[in-house]
């Protein structure tokens with residue numbers, strides 16, 4: 001199979017668009033993710049905003065791709081998921097940039113952020129890195145909306161999965177991400193990830209940085225506490241209290257939302273309700289991002305709210 005074959009009748013994600021993303025064909029076009037088969041990248045560089053076993057002290061080697069197969073209305077990376085920020089890059093150029101990052105920054109891992117619509121390119125990149133002797137852990141930082149079949153094809157090219165579990169409420173998933181099937185699809189996807197890699201090893205071995213496993217993330221949305229509480233319960237029922245879980249309160253309104261709740265930050269009460277539930281359930285490996293008590297102190301730009309127009313999107 002050639003590098004571009006999976007893009008001919010693209011079914012890489014559960015959207016199953018079936019479009020031909022090949023640019024050299026007359027019928028070539030992008031699917032729901034907004035991307036053709038031309039690799040487009042928004043940023044390559046060290047990132048210090050991940051959980052401690054991923055960030056370590058030298059940063060996680062992030063590669064942010066343009067486009068997204070989920071495209072949530074409130075996306076925190078709206079510039080690249082919706083507005084198309086990023087530039088066309090050959091695989092050779094990306095390989096060069098990744099190697100440069102490894103050499104100069106001595107990052108702990110390679111962290112592909114929202115890569116599923118470019119999986120074919122990413123797998124090839126991992127093969128090339130390995131052929132040249134690079135053995136850093138390979139991270140797939142995913143929306144959770146992946147098909148089991150696609151994840152099976154990723155197994156040999158992945159060390160760590162960082163999936164979101166965004167919604168337990170299908171109507172909310174339908175409204176905000178146009179995928180009412182998200183809760184079931186994401187739980188199946190996370191099950192496959194756990195079967196492949198187990199839970200994040202650093203949580204059990206106590207090693208400084210992780211080498212393998214799964215860490216699930218949940219972003220608390222303002223006004224959607226019930227969705228969060230039920231999401232945590234679903235994760236607990238499916239995977240038990242040993243599942244490494246990251247609870248994030250960083251939600252930042254990016255573009256105006258019809259749902260008025262989404263035009264503000266998460267309140268302390270909302271955060272406390274979700275956090276208390278996680279504690280009651282007894283999750284043993286909980287990473288918690290506590291909200292800043294003073295909304296006035298919330299930075300306009302931060303390591304959680306990047307500006308991809310800047311050379312270093314994460315510099316406040």
Ligand code: SF4
Pocket residue numbers: 010011012013014015016017018019021030031032033034035068069116117
């Ligand atoms: S990767 Fe893009 S084109 Fe392919 S099925 Fe998903 S949304 Fe559609």
